[in-house]
Amino acid sequence: MWQIITNSFPQLLAAGLKYTIPLTLISFVLGLILALITALVRLSNQKGFFYIVKAIFRFYVWLFRSTPLLVQLFIVFFGLPYLKIKGIFPDGIKLEPMTAGIITFSLNTGAYCSETIRASILSIPEGQWEAAYSIGMTRAQALRRIILPQALRVSLPPLSNSFIGLVKDTSLAASITIVEMFEVSQQIAAENYQPLIMYSLVALIYAIFCTVLSWLQGYLEKVTSRYISANGGGNV
């Protein structure tokens, strides 16, 4: 058994480093950017034409939270090639597996994280906005200098949840022909007839990745909470 593990471990780890980690990191960064934009649009108090923009973003969040991630992957990778629009996509939209994966994971993460960010911004007391406005800040300045730094602290644990969730969700990319870690473990298991060992091993590697991320979360929480931990609670 030991030999099976030592033989396949490097292969799995290589797949993890080559596909799982880049897929996770790129998708999460893009997803976060999208999430921040979505949250800010949905929180904006602009009226008129902007209402339509808001509605579009609301629809986006609804769509990606209401359908299974696996189905989303299938639509983007297997479905879009059949979306033939004369003049724009005469041959349908054909995406590389990795591109399709990144697009889907980013959109999915963005939808979930936008709610996290929106809630964390809403959790900052109104008095902070008022104090910022009172020293003459614009809304953008107040957001950037006063609200978002505090919202970041609040949103770190739930955002870490999403990040760790995404690491594991990338295993679904196996179904759109990306040779990531889980796909490799399936291939090896098909050769050596050791599914228990292979799937346990790949589970262990996912667990290691996620544990490292949990440590990172703990560290970031410490850094962003310096001003709170100074004395716990108190006058702000």
Next chain:
Amino acid sequence: MLKLTSLNKTFSKQSALTDITTEFPENQTTVLVGPSGAGKSTLLRSLNFLERPESGQYEFNEINIDLSKPIANKTILSVRRQTEMVFQEYNLFPHLTVLKNVMEGPVQVLKQNKNKARIEALELLKKVGLGDKADSYPNQLSGGQAQRVAIARSLAMHPDYILLDEPTSALDPELELEVLKVLLQIAKEKQSMIIVTHNLEFARQVADKVIFIEKGCILYDGEVEPFFNSENKRIKDFVSAMTFSSIA
């Protein structure tokens, strides 16, 4: 000079301020007093547009605003740069040190040089008796200290007016005293202030002018001593209730 004419403000169809016409003289301290819910804070917050009155005329330096029309964002920002609010709950920025709280406005809004802003901020902190707290975070301060930082933060903007919304209501008497001393000092230096307070002893000491508000209307607007010696029954009752003189 800050001047209001026929200002009206409603909250969901309930009138909060009715036909407010008054002025707030420069280099003087105006005190707003009245029972809870009378509209004092709403009036104060209307002065820098944290509340938006529906109608009336607003005059401030060269700015002249018809409140029944939309106000340009630029105008609001300009008013806010010249008026600073000190809140009952301090509202310090918890993620910034005391020093950075005071520097934030000058550096970010007035685009002052950082070193210059730092030197001035340290001087202001010394002035309010907190020279040694520059590197602390707000949650390491007592309420009295936090409020004095908030006062330093407002002074750092060199505002025409400082608006204080019940600045000592959240403090126990000892801490209140340390804040009031600072405010008396600032008043002596001819900083224009408008203070909402329930502390009539303090009001009597600091004020150059008193405005008494009840149910959204101004009942008294004038000099200090005549207010405290007023024969008007409502004012008399209010003053004696607030100074406990009716207990004896």
